[in-house]
Amino acid sequence: MKSFDYARADSAEAAVADGGSEGTKFIAGGTNLLDLMKLQVETPARLIDISRLDLASVEATEAGGLSIGALVPNADLAAHEVVRRDYPVLSRALLAGASGQLRNKASTGGNLLQRTRCYYFYDTTSACNKRAPGSGCAAIGGFNRIMAVLGTSDQCIATHPSDMAVAMAALEATVVTLKADGDRRRIALADFHRLPGDTPHIETVLEPGELITHVELPPAPKGRQVYRKVRDRASYAFALVSIAGIVAVEDGRIASAALAFGGLAHKPWRDPAVEAALVGHTPGDAAFAVAADALLADARGFGSNDFKIPLARRTLIATLRELTA
Known part of the structure; x- marks a missing residue:
C-alpha cells in the first residue's frame, strides 16, 4: 500500500490554494485516478477532494451558449434537455463512452483530464516516456493496435481516450480554470491538450494547482x-x-x-x-x-x-x- 494524505476542499479557492504543492492531485469522481493509483502508475502524496464543491450545474450563458460545471456527471450532461436538443453531438459522444455506472460518477472536468489507455503506460514493467520520462516508448515497435497515427513523436504514440472531448472540440468549447493566485483563465479546448513532442508526460497546458471550474459552449451551431x-x-x-x-x-x-x-x-x-x-x-x-x-x-x-x-x-x-x- 502507498500512503497518502487526504483533504476535502470546501471551496474552489481553498482547493487551488492547497493544490499546487508537489505530489498533490485533485479528485472528483476518481474513475480514472483511482485505477491508476491501484496500479501505482499514479502515486500522489496528497489528494484534495473537490467532489462537494458547487460546480455541478448546467446554466445558460449571456452569449446564448452553455456553462457546464466541472463536476457535472457525464450521465447528467448527456441527459440534459438543452444538450440533447441543441448539442446532440455531445450527448451522443457521452453515451458512447464507458458504461452507465461510470457515466453516473465521471465528471466533466475529469473526463478532459483522463489519461491514455496505452497498454504500456499501464504496465509499470514497460518503458513509457509518459509514465517515466526518458525510459523510452515500448509501443513503438511493440503491439500498438490502438495507438496514434497523427501528431505522434519519437517519444510517444499514445492516444487520448475521451469521447466527450472530441465532441467539445468540434463545438469549439472553452475551458475555464482557477489558478492558485486567484486568476481565472479561459483556454480554447483546441489549445488545452498538448501533442507529445519531447515531453509526453505533460499532457495539458494547466499549471500546477490550476483547477478546471467550468466548460463553456458557444451558441448551438447550425447544421x-x-x-x-x-x-x-x-x-x-x-x-x-x-x-x-x-x-x-x-x-x-x-x-x-x-x-x-x-x-x-x-x-x-x-x-x-x-x-x-x-x-x-x-x-x-x-x-x-x-x-x-x-x-x-x-x-x-x-x-x-x-x-x-x-x-x-x-x-x-x-x-x-x-x-x-
Whole structure:
C-alpha cells in the first residue's frame, strides 16, 4: 500500500490554494485516478477532494451558449434537455463512452483530464516516456493496435481516450480554470491538450494547482450533428476511430463544417484543412475524398495500427454522407 494524505476542499479557492504543492492531485469522481493509483502508475502524496464543491450545474450563458460545471456527471450532461436538443453531438459522444455506472460518477472536468489507455503506460514493467520520462516508448515497435497515427513523436504514440472531448472540440468549447493566485483563465479546448513532442508526460497546458471550474459552449451551431464511433465491441470500449461532425448545407453546397477526430492522436484532433476542403463544395464522394486526403496527408502507422489510416478514411466519408444526406 502507498500512503497518502487526504483533504476535502470546501471551496474552489481553498482547493487551488492547497493544490499546487508537489505530489498533490485533485479528485472528483476518481474513475480514472483511482485505477491508476491501484496500479501505482499514479502515486500522489496528497489528494484534495473537490467532489462537494458547487460546480455541478448546467446554466445558460449571456452569449446564448452553455456553462457546464466541472463536476457535472457525464450521465447528467448527456441527459440534459438543452444538450440533447441543441448539442446532440455531445450527448451522443457521452453515451458512447464507458458504461452507465461510470457515466453516473465521471465528471466533466475529469473526463478532459483522463489519461491514455496505452497498454504500456499501464504496465509499470514497460518503458513509457509518459509514465517515466526518458525510459523510452515500448509501443513503438511493440503491439500498438490502438495507438496514434497523427501528431505522434519519437517519444510517444499514445492516444487520448475521451469521447466527450472530441465532441467539445468540434463545438469549439472553452475551458475555464482557477489558478492558485486567484486568476481565472479561459483556454480554447483546441489549445488545452498538448501533442507529445519531447515531453509526453505533460499532457495539458494547466499549471500546477490550476483547477478546471467550468466548460463553456458557444451558441448551438447550425447544421446537422453526428457522432460516429468505431470500436471493437458495442459498449465499454475506447475508439479506434471516432468523429464528431457538424455540417450545414445551404443552396446545395456545404456552408460550414466542424470535424474533430478521436482515436487517432494524442489529443482530440481537428485540422482546418479538412474543413476547408469541404466548405463551398457540393456534397459528394469527390469532395469527401479530398477532405480525407487532407486529414491523412501526414498519417503514419507503426505496424499493428496501420489499419487505422484506411479505417479513418472510410469512417470520415461515411460520416460526411450521413451529415449531408
